[in-house]
Amino acid sequence: MSDRQHVTLEDVARTAEVSLATASRALNGTTRVRDDLRERVLSAAAELAYTPNAHAQALAGGSRRTVGVICHDISDPYFAAITRGVMRVADSHGLLVMLAGTFADPDRELACVSTLRAQRASAILLTGSAFEDRAWERRMAAELEPYRRGGGRVAVVTRHRSLKADTIAPDNRGGARALAEAMHRLGHRRFAVVTGPPQLTTVADRVAGFREGLAGAGVELSDRDVFAGSFDRDGGYDATRALLAAKHKATCVLAASDVMAVGAVSALRAAGLSVPEDVSVTGFDDVPLVRDFVPGLTTVSLPLERIGAEALELALDESGATGGRGRVRRLSGEVLVRESTAKPRRRRRG
């Protein structure tokens, strides 16, 4: 046994008394190798507990066995579900997932791409919302372009088309519109929106959808009906507190995500209001655990795991790669009316 740090292919070859090339071939199965030699190599490798150095393999032009996933925050069930879908597909392709978290910081996101680029990930998946910011978009495009030139594949979820990448596009706007319309049909006339930072395209799309749906039904949503917080549970809680403090008369609160809705419901309860008796609340996404909430959250269901899985599949599938513009796969959400929403009461507080 050597006092070297790692067992290398050379050690294996020497032990098996074959050449480096033969050892490599035996291990990778690229070319046929005489059976007894292959046996010798394999047992030598096992005996020495040999593990190939992935860096050397990658450098020698062998493989690119990793994919990068960039999300805002893995502890958000939305991203967790998407990432799970990615991991399933990655696993079935023998790929390792490198996970980068941006915590919704645009600069951090750029840095993540750069890191993943350095790692020569075979694909980069941008799963988080984009930021509505021309300068940022340009910088992102500039970061992505050389990556693509080097053979890297890019897929994005809900992003601006300007990135020209393969895109999985859940219909945030349409889903929000349909949800708002459903709430209007239920009888609601006074609405408030509890939402995240408007620079996030997902947020912007959903709010735009709410606005459209209501406008179509003749209800105007003014800026004073929109309460923004961080795009998480606490943001939903805080925004709802602000709504309460403003003595807003909404009978229905449209939250920009399930997670925000959970915060909203908690804030309403803390204020002594009950859902849906006093106020109806809706979410968006239909994330796993929230399905077991009582009252069941009315929401727009998105196939999150599938979104992750398809994003990676799209990125990995070279065949249909259009020359630059990127393919777009649209997914529609389904409005799920559950118990967190009800007909508004005749009379309300205030």
Added chain:
Amino acid sequence: MSDRQHVTLEDVARTAEVSLATASRALNGTTRVRDDLRERVLSAAAELAYTPNAHAQALAGGSRRTVGVICHDISDPYFAAITRGVMRVADSHGLLVMLAGTFADPDRELACVSTLRAQRASAILLTGSAFEDRAWERRMAAELEPYRRGGGRVAVVTRHRSLKADTIAPDNRGGARALAEAMHRLGHRRFAVVTGPPQLTTVADRVAGFREGLAGAGVELSDRDVFAGSFDRDGGYDATRALLAAKHKATCVLAASDVMAVGAVSALRAAGLSVPEDVSVTGFDDVPLVRDFVPGLTTVSLPLERIGAEALELALDESGATGGRGRVRRLSGEVLVRESTAKPRRRRRG
């Protein structure tokens, strides 16, 4: 501009009209470089959108800029929270997280270690429960040992001591014992346990703790009081259905995790029982979103993000590395009695 795939350091050096070595030094700041040369290198790199090839860097003995995290399922909020903690620390050290999911399959877990070893991750974190299986343990130890010899660091969460790695050990047993005792003090005398596969050490420890706590109070927990399912929401649901089908007379259901408890509550409700009026239910972990459930889930709170953060910190901190046995950092959980548990009724169903 070359028609090469990637911009390399050589391109940068040529553009800046310096040697490879100087370019490298200027970029890494390892040695002093004349200011004007450094400037030239930096601007050439920027101009060419140069990104170092991490594989080449790693191979040349430069850096190990990744850590591996192995978990059962990232969409489980328990692992998501731990991973978030890991990512925070990784980020502050400039490390990239490689995430591997085992879906609680022992063989898959072994394979993950091997992959991460190949990637020369600077540390491997085993965050999922171990499996109670001597043969598996031996194989895992055999996989880890050469990794360590090559300078790799290993840290584990809730594992068997036999792995001899740095360990973050939440007190599953003690927490479970305290929780069971608290439920006994509340007045419960008939208990059932809804749990995951007993081969998982976490599960085994928690069930053992429940058993101990109850035994100390004079209540025997027999095998017929324990209902096992998969260690997730559906497992909790299914196990509770089994409990119901067996007409078990428990007034208090102890679930092995919050996520299982969520499934348990849903199953009870579906059967027309209310929590806590008809049956009390407890969880374990105190995962984020479940905190907003109504009724609030009585549980044992574990600092999940901190567990992840400390696991990586421990692994990265060479200073206190004991010569082989591994350091152990114990963390105790806190019993949180909320509204999902109540005094048992005098009379019960059946």
Added chain:
DNA sequence: CTGTTAGCGCTTTCAA
């Protein structure tokens, strides 16, 4: 089918 050899892109001695 097997062995020899030339890199992959970078860091790091070692001289200058």
Added chain:
DNA sequence: TTGAAAGCGCTAACAG
């Protein structure tokens, strides 16, 4: 300080 050159461990021609 700077540059030349020797690898890091592996794969993939290219000869045999």
